[in-house]
Amino acid sequence: MSTLVRATRAQPVHLVVLxxxxxxxxxxxxxxxxxxxxxxxxxxxxxxxxxxxxxxAQTIVILSGGIDLSFAGLLSFLAVVFAALAGxxxxxxxxxxxxxxxxxxxxxxxxxxxxxxxxVHPLITTLGTSxxxxxxxxxxxxxPSGSVPLFFEDFTYGRLGILPYGMIAVIVLYLFVGFMLxxxxxxxxxxxxxxNEAAAAMSGLPVQRTKVAIYALSGLLCAVAAMYMTGRxxxxxxxxxxxxxxxxxxxxxxxxxxxxxxxxxxxxxxxAVILLALLANVxxxxxxxxxxxxxAEGLIIIxxxxxxxxxxxxx
Amino acid sequence: MTATATNTxxxxxxxxxxxxxxxxxxxxxxxxxxxxxVTTALSPRFLSPANLKDILIxxxxxxxxxxxxxxxxxxxxxxxSVASIMATVAVLSTSLIDVTPLIxxxxxxxxxxxxxxxxxxxxxRHVTPxxxxxxxxxxxxxxRFAYTGGAPGGSLPETFRFLATGSIFxxxxxxxxxxxxxxxxxxxxxxxxxxxxxxxxGDSPEAAYMTGAPTKxxxxxxxxxxxxxxxxxxxxxxxxxxIVDNWTGRGYELDSIAAAVIxxxxxxxxxxxxxxxxxxxLILVSLFxxxxxxxxxxxxxxxxxxxxxxxxxxxxxxxSQS
Numbered sequence: 001m002s003t004l005v006r007a008t009r010a011q012p013v014h015l016v017v018l019x020x021x022x023x024x025x026x027x028x029x030x031x032x033x034x035x036x037x038x039x040x041x042x043x044x045x046x047x048x049x050x051x052x053x054x055x056x057a058q059t060i061v062i063l064s065g066g067i068d069l070s071f072a073g074l075l076s077f078l079a080v081v082f083a084a085l086a087g088x089x090x091x092x093x094x095x096x097x098x099x100x101x102x103x104x105x106x107x108x109x110x111x112x113x114x115x116x117x118x119x120v121h122p123l124i125t126t127l128g129t130s131x132x133x134x135x136x137x138x139x140x141x142x143x144p145s146g147s148v149p150l151f152f153e154d155f156t157y158g159r160l161g162i163l164p165y166g167m168i169a170v171i172v173l174y175l176f177v178g179f180m181l182x183x184x185x186x187x188x189x190x191x192x193x194x195x196n197e198a199a200a201a202m203s204g205l206p207v208q209r210t211k212v213a214i215y216a217l218s219g220l221l222c223a224v225a226a227m228y229m230t231g232r233x234x235x236x237x238x239x240x241x242x243x244x245x246x247x248x249x250x251x252x253x254x255x256x257x258x259x260x261x262x263x264x265x266x267x268x269x270x271x272a273v274i275l276l277a278l279l280a281n282v283x284x285x286x287x288x289x290x291x292x293x294x295x296a297e298g299l300i301i302i303x304x305x306x307x308x309x310x311x312x313x314x315x
Numbered sequence: 316m317t318a319t320a321t322n323t324x325x326x327x328x329x330x331x332x333x334x335x336x337x338x339x340x341x342x343x344x345x346x347x348x349x350x351x352x353v354t355t356a357l358s359p360r361f362l363s364p365a366n367l368k369d370i371l372i373x374x375x376x377x378x379x380x381x382x383x384x385x386x387x388x389x390x391x392x393x394x395x396s397v398a399s400i401m402a403t404v405a406v407l408s409t410s411l412i413d414v415t416p417l418i419x420x421x422x423x424x425x426x427x428x429x430x431x432x433x434x435x436x437x438x439x440r441h442v443t444p445x446x447x448x449x450x451x452x453x454x455x456x457x458x459r460f461a462y463t464g465g466a467p468g469g470s471l472p473e474t475f476r477f478l479a480t481g482s483i484f485x486x487x488x489x490x491x492x493x494x495x496x497x498x499x500x501x502x503x504x505x506x507x508x509x510x511x512x513x514x515x516x517g518d519s520p521e522a523a524y525m526t527g528a529p530t531k532x533x534x535x536x537x538x539x540x541x542x543x544x545x546x547x548x549x550x551x552x553x554x555x556x557x558i559v560d561n562w563t564g565r566g567y568e569l570d571s572i573a574a575a576v577i578x579x580x581x582x583x584x585x586x587x588x589x590x591x592x593x594x595x596x597l598i599l600v601s602l603f604x605x606x607x608x609x610x611x612x613x614x615x616x617x618x619x620x621x622x623x624x625x626x627x628x629x630x631x632x633x634x635s636q637s
Contacts, residue, residue: 067445073621120628121582123393123445127569128625135617142614246395246449259443291465294457301450305442 009265013256017271028282048277049166057221058248065194065261070126073133075241078226083146083236108219112212137238146236156231194261343594374600375489376548383544384571391584392444396452401549401564415474430542434535479554501589517585577627
């Protein structure tokens with residue numbers, strides 16, 4: 001049991017999030033007959049796949065004490081590139097996938113390098129790359145364009161029982177990253193850097209190289225999210241990523257990961273993504289306009305961070 | 316204590332700081348002159364008085380916002396809610412009242428109140444500035460849309476439009492307001508105890524606390540100033556555009572951070588000057604105008620802007636290391 005707690009980095013707050021999920025689920029069942037149907041449950045999962053992947057990327061970066069605001073531009077840019085290259089055969093699809101993944105890793109590594117070796121604040125670096133890439137995406141095409149092979153589009157809509165394939169991919173990715181944070185040197189280093197970068201450097205950890213790897217991994221996950229989104233849309237939307245920079249941060253914070261770094265994990269993010277997706281779905285069933293959903297989201301952030309504030313100790 | 320442990324460099328005395336500041340200002344000015352000269356060579360239309368006046372008027376709202384943003388950045392903060400404040404203030408105050416002075420009074424008060432909430436969350440609740448202002452941004456967005464039902468319909472009084480588009484002795488009113496505000500804020504930052512304490516807090520919160528400065532109040536005041544500046548910007552912007560929109564000012568949060576950083580403010584706190592960030596705002600707005608004048612595709616300005624942000628931050632970082 002204690003191993004499980006250590007492996008998942010479970011915190012008391014996760015019980016709160018779980019309880020909230022149960023409450024929202026209960027409210028959902030009572031408010032509409034259509035809520036607990038397999039179709040709707042699959043629908044909720046479809047809604048959260050892209051967010052879950054970028055939130056996972058953001059979790060890794062935030063754990064290391066950084067932040068990645070490049071998702072808006074990066075997702076848009078990769079989506080456009082992917083749709084432009086994917087063609088309509090398995091061969092072109094594979095080439096497009098390889099190129100998009102390489103671009104994601106390369107751009108992420110660039111973010112990491114500027115941040116680690118020159119010392120520019122990650123917020124500024126990633127804001128800069130996001131702006132550049134948003135521009136590039138729109139330079140390539142102003143309207144959604146390109147296409148993906150039909151079988152890939154079908155794949156992103158496919159389901160195994162009530163589990164969409166996208167969701168299965170998300171679960172695999174979370175397990176993979178969770179294991180990496182738990183058992184690998186790389187994972188330990190991420191926590192060490194997030195906890196106290198100066199101490200990590202003094203104890204001889206390769207802080208700079210690790211940072212490059214962290215942002216590169218973030219870029220790689222973004223590439224996966226971009227390919228999934230393009231498959232769902234069927235075209236490459238040059239505005240596909242708009243809003244994902246800030247949206248990716250909410251589940252990380254609500255899940256109990258500290259923005260200052262060093263504390264938290266992927267379990268919290270996973271639970272928070274489920275909570276937020278369910279909440280949006282139930283509020284839609286209750287005909288609550290998205291305007292009030294925004295107010296709720298903002299208040300949830302304030303409640304969550306006020307709850308965690310001071311946990312790291314005031315220096 | 317980690318912050319002080321890593322910051323082992325000795326603080327340069329004020330004359331060196333001034334000299335660095337002057338060098339940075341000259342760099343920005345040089346850059347502005349170069350891009351203006353190149354554009355004029357390619358298209359003489361650029362340097363026409365009418366176009367220059369356009370650039371200056373368009374730069375005015377960003378000028379207000381970036382001054383506030385810089386002051387928050389000086390105290391190691393960040394204000395992501397500025398754009399949301401701009402729109403919320405514009406929507407609420409113009410729909411509630413139709414007398415120009417009152418619109419401004421209510422709008423500025425509203426901006427100050429929202430800023431105070433940000434400051435309270437940051438200073439007293441120890442919420443990270445990024446998250447506090449992100450939450451405020453989203454909440455305000457919800458309130459604004461819920462209040463207007465998605466479609467705002469306020470009409471602007473004639474005098475209000477004059478304030479934003481009219482001129483006195485040929486000088487646009489918006490520019491006069493910005494100039495007065497800029498001088499006042501410059502004086503506040505460089506010549507008063509309040510300003511010194513803001514910078515001291517940014518350099519070292521512990522040191523500011525030891526000297527007996529009311530550190531929490533300082534932070535709150537910084538966010539209040541940013542809120543008021545955003546409110547002013549929102550009102551001038553809707554006055555200029557002539558339409559009140561729920562998305563008024565969209566993008567100003569990131570543009571103001573960009574301008575502040577290009578203008579020499581550092582997210583680590585303690586650094587920033589009013590002339591620097593105003594020059595940077597002018598550079599950003601000029602670039603937009605240049606892209607249009609030269610008939611380049613508008614998206615190119617995003618690429619240039621992003622490159623500038625990273626380059627500027629990298630150059631300042633190299634400077635402070637050497």
